[in-house]
Amino acid sequence: MARYLEIAVIDDDESFRVALVESLSSLGYGSSGYASAEDYVRVIGGNSFSCVVSDIHMPGMSGLDLMKHLAAQGSTTPFVLITARSDANLEAKAEAAGAVCLLRKPFEIGDLIGCIEGAVKG
Template sequence: MPDRRVLIAIVDDDEDVREAIRGLIRAMGFVAEAFSSAEEFLRFSKMNQTDCLIADVNMPGMSGLDLCRRLREHGNAIPTILITAYPTEEVRTFALAAGVTKFLTKPFMESELMEGCVSP
């Protein structure tokens, strides 16, 4: 039986950004699932099968940083890339301390995004 395909989840409240990233991930041959909120992702039936998580820092409700922390507290340390249009050194420091794989500023290069999760 062949190995399952890599599953990458995108969590961003901006539909245009979310769909652009999902399209990019799929074009690279990966399975991509997109969610408009952290809370929606937490209800995802395949959350525990997620190989990489790409989440926006600033979202209504639970932030991407809070999502990362919550997953780690519950023993689900999914490799996570946080993305933001409003980078601050304080948030970057907190993100990296929380175990985030990459912290990227929008707009970012395709290669920067993929380096944080899996090699294409």
């Protein structure tokens, strides 16, 4: 059983977001879903998350933009980025922004758990 961690899931694809939140919850993680980066920024307030799992490509603020925005405010919350796209240099962009992992959809939940656990240890 995983140690208790609070994970934020940000993805504009509602069915994917809900499924991911439910999967994480079933594995013993606290998990909250947000439909956009803007929703996350608006709602988080004093909430503290162990890790953020965010889609890169969303309408409005992208996952990369969200990382930069939060880092500018002093946040050290680790990010795992996810995407269904295969853009050139995406790994380099994610790494340069400070992402712990970049996973391409569809991915195995075990791969995501490995990234999350690695992120909170590092």
